[in-house]
Amino acid sequence: MKVLVLPGDGIGPEIVAQAKKVLNALQKDGLDIELSEAPLGGAAYDAYGAPYPEFTQKLAREADAILLGAVGGPQYDQLDRPLRPERGLLGIRKDLNLFANLRPAILYPELANASTLKPEVVSGLDILIVRELTGDIYFGQPRGIRVNEAGEREGFNTMLYSESEVRRIAHVAFRAAQKRGKKLCSVDKANVLETTEFWKEIMTDVAKEYPDVELSHMYVDNAAMQLVRAPKQFDVMVTGNIFGDILSDQASMLTGSIGMLPSASLDQNGKGLYEPSHGSAPDIAGKDIANPLATILSAAMMLRYSLNNEAAAVRVENAVKAVLAQGLRTADIYEAGTTKVSCSQMGDAVVAAL
Ligand code: IPM
Ligand code: MG
Secondary structure, eight states: EEEEEEEEEEEHHHHHHHHHHHHHHHTTOOOOOOOEOOTTTHHHHHHHSSOHHHHHHHHHHHHHHHEEEEEGGGTTTTTOGGGGHHHHHHHHHHHTTTOEEEEEEOGGGGGGGSSOOOOOOOTTTTEEEEOOOOOEEEESSEEEEETTTTOOOOEEOOOOOOOOHHHHHHHHHHHHOOOOOOOEEEOOTTOOOOOHHHHHHHHHHTTTTTTTTTEEEEEEHHHHHHHHHHGGGGSEEEHHHHHHHHHHHHHOOOOOOOOGGGEEEOOOSOOOOEEEEEOOOOOOOOEEEEEEEEOOOOOHHHHHHTOOOOOHHHHHHHHHHHHHHHHEEOOOGGGSSSEOHHHHHHHHHHHHHH
């Protein structure tokens, strides 16, 4: 199996280096993968003048799975839009048809106090957000900034979903729910937006094929409220690209730190891009203080979903649980009575726990 590593920008290279340590340790134990590396985002712009250059495209298309750090940084904010790091990320998602984004939010018992919500509200939390990743207002045409007939400047984007796009993400979400608590909540804004009214209609139709899954619908504003009021009512949530972007950041903080949350972005055949749900954190880049656990847990998801190695995935997840149980914490999840460690020390500890 070919695994492409894309360190990216900001803290990306530091956190990816820790996940690589973990993969290298598994290789010594017989995991048969071949690792290669390429730039994406700002790093790719610096090297090749484009955020998703041909060099990276070629390796990405050939790979069975891709592990990404994060992209973006303030030094790239003034670039033309098509050259910005974020376009590299959106570009690779679209190029590889990675339409299904799985973002689990799990609260590790040891971190109950790291959440800003009361422990009783979040303890035992285990939600999966299924976010559609290659459609919606992120990619809909037309889009842009123009001068209107009245001579005033205006910005515009298009929220758009085709039936096949909604159907395929619905199937991913229903199947995920079947493997978990058999509850699926579809999030929309059907009271205002036709696109999401249509989304709701298709979800309801696909539900007929999954009689064992209980489907509910919720408006996105209410879902945002319910996520902080009583998040444990949710099992699997499915939603479009823009709502999923927002709700998954919100869900992540229920678990104490966005530094803990992995994600998988999958195509129809199980090929996937795996990345932490957090960004490139330029403010702490190069300081060796970032939390590498989301990236290490993303590598575990990669082992599970693209490399079909459940045993290795569980081994990595158990190693992460073990270091938390040992009281080791990076700065973002540190609290009195625990031991503060650096990014690289955390990586070493996970390898030792393996
Ligand atoms: C995410 C990020 C990206 C998104 C950005 C960096 C383009 O926020 O993966 O959630 O909006 O999808
Ligand atoms: Mg986001």
